[in-house]
Amino acid sequence: MKKTKWTRRFIFAVTILVALCLAVPGAPGRAVAAKAHKFAMILPGPIEDADYNFRGYQVSQDIKKRFSIETSYSERISPADAERVAREYIASGYTIVGFHGGQYIRIVKKLAPKFPEINFIMESSGRGKVPKNVWNVHRKFFEAFYPFGVLAGLATKTNKVGVIAGIQLPDFKSSINSISDALKVTNPKAELVYSFTGNQNDPAKARQTAEAMIANGVDFIINMVNLGVYGVVEAAKKAKHKVLLTTFYTDKTDKAPKNFAGTLYIDFRPPFATAVGGILKGSRTGWVPMRPGNGFELKSLGNVSAEAIAKTKEAFEKVRTGSIKPRLEMKKVRLAK
Amino acid sequence: MSIFLDISLLHLTLLMMAPLIIACLGETIIERSGILNVGIEGIVTLGAVIGFLLTYYTGSPVVGCIFAALSGSLLTLLLAYFSISLRANQIVIGLGIFVLGLGVAPTIYRLAIGVVESIPQVPTLTAIKIPVLSVIPFIGEIFFKQNGLVYLSYFLVAAVSFVLFKTPMGLRLRACGENPRAADTVGIDVARMRYGACAAGGLFLGIAGAYLPLVISGSFTDNIVNGRGWLALMLVIFGRWVPLWSFIGALLFAYVDALQFKVSVIPQFAKIMPPQFLLMLPYIFAMIVLIQVAKGAEGPRALARPYNRETRD
Numbered sequence: 001m002k003k004t005k006w007t008r009r010f011i012f013a014v015t016i017l018v019a020l021c022l023a024v025p026g027a028p029g030r031a032v033a034a035k036a037h038k039f040a041m042i043l044p045g046p047i048e049d050a051d052y053n054f055r056g057y058q059v060s061q062d063i064k065k066r067f068s069i070e071t072s073y074s075e076r077i078s079p080a081d082a083e084r085v086a087r088e089y090i091a092s093g094y095t096i097v098g099f100h101g102g103q104y105i106r107i108v109k110k111l112a113p114k115f116p117e118i119n120f121i122m123e124s125s126g127r128g129k130v131p132k133n134v135w136n137v138h139r140k141f142f143e144a145f146y147p148f149g150v151l152a153g154l155a156t157k158t159n160k161v162g163v164i165a166g167i168q169l170p171d172f173k174s175s176i177n178s179i180s181d182a183l184k185v186t187n188p189k190a191e192l193v194y195s196f197t198g199n200q201n202d203p204a205k206a207r208q209t210a211e212a213m214i215a216n217g218v219d220f221i222i223n224m225v226n227l228g229v230y231g232v233v234e235a236a237k238k239a240k241h242k243v244l245l246t247t248f249y250t251d252k253t254d255k256a257p258k259n260f261a262g263t264l265y266i267d268f269r270p271p272f273a274t275a276v277g278g279i280l281k282g283s284r285t286g287w288v289p290m291r292p293g294n295g296f297e298l299k300s301l302g303n304v305s306a307e308a309i310a311k312t313k314e315a316f317e318k319v320r321t322g323s324i325k326p327r328l329e330m331k332k333v334r335l336a337k
Numbered sequence: 338m339s340i341f342l343d344i345s346l347l348h349l350t351l352l353m354m355a356p357l358i359i360a361c362l363g364e365t366i367i368e369r370s371g372i373l374n375v376g377i378e379g380i381v382t383l384g385a386v387i388g389f390l391l392t393y394y395t396g397s398p399v400v401g402c403i404f405a406a407l408s409g410s411l412l413t414l415l416l417a418y419f420s421i422s423l424r425a426n427q428i429v430i431g432l433g434i435f436v437l438g439l440g441v442a443p444t445i446y447r448l449a450i451g452v453v454e455s456i457p458q459v460p461t462l463t464a465i466k467i468p469v470l471s472v473i474p475f476i477g478e479i480f481f482k483q484n485g486l487v488y489l490s491y492f493l494v495a496a497v498s499f500v501l502f503k504t505p506m507g508l509r510l511r512a513c514g515e516n517p518r519a520a521d522t523v524g525i526d527v528a529r530m531r532y533g534a535c536a537a538g539g540l541f542l543g544i545a546g547a548y549l550p551l552v553i554s555g556s557f558t559d560n561i562v563n564g565r566g567w568l569a570l571m572l573v574i575f576g577r578w579v580p581l582w583s584f585i586g587a588l589l590f591a592y593v594d595a596l597q598f599k600v601s602v603i604p605q606f607a608k609i610m611p612p613q614f615l616l617m618l619p620y621i622f623a624m625i626v627l628i629q630v631a632k633g634a635e636g637p638r639a640l641a642r643p644y645n646r647e648t649r650d
Contacts, residue, residue: 193604
């Protein structure tokens, strides 16, 4: 009889303890933390673009699957609207708000101190100081583009290489500098020309630029435009001489199998998963370098010699491991001399 | 000098000129009847998505162009209904059509294609060499080795000019735009003429939209029109509502636009000219020319004025 009484007390005590553990906010255990959080992603363009915004959409899907938390996303959000949309998410109970694009940095820095209980994730091209509730996904495009300079230097027959970008973002300026350095090392005779079309997503402008480059003898074009790439593809297909191309974000080799020499495959899922994982474990701030090996991969290398492929992969590996450290010059395009 | 008369530059000029002039001709027909269509950008965007999707599903660019034309016409008829039958403010309705077109086009695309990692593409139109003419040195390469829609644009400039200025129908149409009451007095059905002009002009706008995916990119992207509809609207004023002058304007604008890209990839020029300046060049050119041309330019007198036969002017 006495024994039963103590058994009951023990069971009661254990039950209370377990209940307390479950009730305490921030208690350890992913399942507990995961149930409390909701993740929202703010995207600048449409998710059917099969490019940059599609990659952001994938992040939202991946977070939902990986952490079993409720996720949502909003597309075509201009920087002017981003603050309003973020505030709406916060008011609706979302605790983690991710911003897909460097154009939102100011908004994140403005909102973060006003909502200290909310976690923000931003993308940037630098490791600057961020508020205590912000995770920074630092995109190192300049590292990832370096191997394309190697590839272009080894593949060009005319010794004329072109880069087509849209907007003069620091990421693109630093990447052009990095390509120029790689080109200088691999093929000092090669000349690099570059052009900013003023729009990342206008295929007509990109095509005009590509045709102008091709007419000037360029036979290798490194794309830094998003949807504009389809204009470049058409220019390459219709060119009188063989023109090789590279692209980024998603693999577009099937659009011109004879022209594409490589893809810089960019996946935002790993760095965002690191950030969200960190938040769920209780880290309010953090820095995730997105670089070769973590979010940047080389894919579909082809239409060039086996030697060019091998050396490009080698360069990528060396950048990944840190044996090659590409120059970081974001303010201005300064081609290697 | 060779840079400015480079064959590839001039060839590209005509390639980029065609959608501008086709849209411009459509707008000229509509405005000549007295209807101001500021929804042109939205209508062209709808034409782009319909042209692309129909070509993608049927494999025929001709079918794509026909349906793009019909979609353009349909959306312009919506403008016509509000402007002619309901006598609404044409600027307000036009802006509504603009926003509607920009919203509907990507929605149709998403419903048809969905969210995919690799977007669908259609083969772009190839150049058709005109026998005899294409072998003429310099000129042949530039003018007669183009795709079918560029040739269509040459034809349309001549055809629209002829219809507007050399036929009774053109005279009646212009009368509706200049003085609808006088036209009405002599038995012209103003509303019918205006509806007809909108339907016909809308066909052109739809084709101009289809041109972009079918010739330039082989794919539909959200931002594919990127202000070209507004440029066509400007070219109508530039050309003083005369197709031939608009054609010259479209040629000049496309030339300066192509030239800036040509110059931007020549290292000697690129060093001394910042890319921002080069990107501004076509628009600065357009503004300067418009300031000069717009002096004394008069549109149809009844443009943007709803006509009500039961009221006194």
